[in-house]
Amino acid sequence: xxxxxxxxxxxxIGKPYFNNVKFTxxxxxxxxxxxxNDSWFFRDEKILASSADHIKTFxxxxxxxxxxxxxVGEENISFKSFVPESKYxxxxxxxxxxxxxxxxxGVYSLFSNWHDSYLMPNMNYPLAECELAxxxxxxxxxxxxxxxxxxEIMYEVPASEEYRDINNKYGFIVMKYQNKNFVEKFxxxxxxxxxxxxxxxxxxxxxxxxxxxxxxxxxxFRNAIYHLCGNNVNEVLxxxxxxxxxxxxxxxxxxxxxxxxxxxxxDGIFVIGNHIKEHLYLADDLADKSKTISFCDTPYxxxxxxxxxxxxxxxxxxxxPLLTALLxxxxxxxxxxxxxxxxxxKIEVPVMFKKVRI
Numbered sequence: 001x002x003x004x005x006x007x008x009x010x011x012x013i014g015k016p017y018f019n020n021v022k023f024t025x026x027x028x029x030x031x032x033x034x035x036x037n038d039s040w041f042f043r044d045e046k047i048l049a050s051s052a053d054h055i056k057t058f059x060x061x062x063x064x065x066x067x068x069x070x071x072v073g074e075e076n077i078s079f080k081s082f083v084p085e086s087k088y089x090x091x092x093x094x095x096x097x098x099x100x101x102x103x104x105x106g107v108y109s110l111f112s113n114w115h116d117s118y119l120m121p122n123m124n125y126p127l128a129e130c131e132l133a134x135x136x137x138x139x140x141x142x143x144x145x146x147x148x149x150x151x152e153i154m155y156e157v158p159a160s161e162e163y164r165d166i167n168n169k170y171g172f173i174v175m176k177y178q179n180k181n182f183v184e185k186f187x188x189x190x191x192x193x194x195x196x197x198x199x200x201x202x203x204x205x206x207x208x209x210x211x212x213x214x215x216x217x218x219x220x221f222r223n224a225i226y227h228l229c230g231n232n233v234n235e236v237l238x239x240x241x242x243x244x245x246x247x248x249x250x251x252x253x254x255x256x257x258x259x260x261x262x263x264x265x266x267d268g269i270f271v272i273g274n275h276i277k278e279h280l281y282l283a284d285d286l287a288d289k290s291k292t293i294s295f296c297d298t299p300y301x302x303x304x305x306x307x308x309x310x311x312x313x314x315x316x317x318x319x320x321p322l323l324t325a326l327l328x329x330x331x332x333x334x335x336x337x338x339x340x341x342x343x344x345x346k347i348e349v350p351v352m353f354k355k356v357r358i
Contacts, residue, residue, distance in 0.1 A: 039071065040116040041108075042078045042146050044222075044274065047351055050336050051271055052082030054354070055217040058267040062087025063217030066263070068204040069224035070094050072103035072166070076197050077189065079220070081149035086196055089214075093202035102166060103199045106189040107157060109166045112182050113175070118143045119150045120185050154187040204228075208259025215265045222351075223273030225322060228252055231277050236314075237295075237307055237343065243314070245284040253325040261331050266357045270332065276300065276342040278322070279349045283315040293318045302343050326353050 042048065055063060062085075067076050070092030080090045094100055110120050163186055176182045189197060202210070204221050205228070226232075229246030236243055246252065260270050272278050280300060283292045295301055296312035303309075317324075326332040336352035 039074055040114060041074050041110075041119060041150060042116060043075070044338060045078070045142075045146060047271065047336060047338055048079050049082055051218055051220075051269060051352060052079065054269055054335070054352075055088070056083060059088075059215060059217040059265075061215075062089075063215045063265070063268075064088075064213065065090045065218040066207070066210075066216060066220065067092045068094075068202070068207065068219070068221040069227075070103070070199065071096070071099045072108070073197065073199055074108065075220065075222070076103075076199070077108070077150075077153055080193060080197050081146075081153050084152060084193075086192075088217075089196050089198065091198045091200060093200050093204070095201065095203050097201065100199050100201060106194060107163055107166070108154070108187050109163065109184060110187065111175070111184040113179050117183075119147050120183065150187075153190060153193055155190055157186050157188045159184070159186055205256065205259075207256075208262045210263060212263065216263055216268055217265065218269045218271060219260050219264060220271045222271060223275040223278060225256075225272055226275070226277035228256060229281070231281050233280050233282055233316075234275075234277050234342075236282075237300075237311060240307060240310075243282065245282045247284050247286060249281065249321045250324070253321040254328070257322070257325040257328075257332070261355060264355045266355060268355045269335070270326070270353045270355070272322070272351050272353075274338040274340045274349055274351055276340060279320050279340060280342075281317045281320050281322075283317050287315070287317065291318055292316065299347055300343050300345055302345075305343065308343070323350065330356055332356060 055065065065079060065083075065088065067079065067090060070076055071094055073092050076090045076092040080088075083090075092103070094103075110117060204224070207219065229249045229252055230244045231246070231249075232241055232244050235241035257270075264270065280298065292315045294312065295308070295314045295316055298316060301308055301312065326334075332353040333356055334350035334352065335354045336350070337348045338351045340347045340349045
């Protein structure tokens with residue numbers, strides 16, 4: 001997600017809540033923790049492809065797919081490329097009117113030395129510098145196929161100054177300065193797909209209140225659920241940020257999951273991300289001690305890391321409250337896993353859950 005940094009609060013449970021977030025564009029640097037709010041097309045494309053296969057199998061007559069925290073809509077377009085048939089509509093929701101305004105324009109930027117720059121023609125598949133080395137033949141074939149899918153949805157348009165608000169100008173200038181052979185191209189959504197990729201103002205906490213217009217085969221809220229409870233574990237362990245802990249996290253997650261369950265049709269899927277903040281949750285003093293664990297006993301602890309040593313006794317949930325809520329009463333079952341990379345560790349975590357028929 002780009003910059004949909006929404007601070008949810010348990011006080012909003014069951015109540016309509018909209019917080020218009022200022023959109024500042026890709027490469028925006030968070031001054032509080034140094035993180036870069038970035039995004040790209042086909043992020044974790046294996047999960048997108050698997051999700052599309054599942055929805056096409058269980059909803060052959062068509063369905064809506066809801067993507068929350070969609071920002072300007074890159075994830076919407078990426079997923080739509082796997083379900084190009086008109087019977088599948090992708091509806092993105094976000095709380096930033098700035099992001100929605102840019103997204104509804106339907107024009108997007110691709111540029112050199114980024115994770116999705118291989119989608120441009122004649123770029124020899126350059127990704128970010130840290131990923132450039134030694135792509136296998138299989139990887140190149142995969143990227144060629146993603147490029148083909150992208151160009152089925154999008155077509156190139158001339159550059160224009162009116163599109164400069166897509167990217168954060170300061171971060172973008174630095175990137176251009178560091179890359180002498182910098183290339184940037186702009187692409188627009190083809191007319192035949194504009195009605196199949198919808199963008200709306202809306203908040204994930206209100207997912208249970210939407211008026212369904214047709215079967216809902218999927219709900220995505222990837223790498224953003226931690227906003228529900230302010231779970232800032234990444235900032236704490238990387239940047240010594242103040243610890244923020246939600247005191248009603250179990251109740252909050254149960255409510256969120258119940259809303260997702262209510263909205264999804266049978267066999268529909270709920271898809272989350274593989275960021276550490278989706279799977280490792282800080283615990284407060286009120287949490288059941290039998291359900292918590294010290295950070296030093298988690299698989300994410302690195303003995304040689306000074307910051308980790310400082311927080312070695314910080315308490316976390318043994319199982320994420322989100323996962324506990326999803327598995328409660330057998331309403332969901334995990335059907336797809338992804339690799340979570342954090343602090344030098346690689347751990348397989350569930351990211352796709354199917355609503356069990358009831």
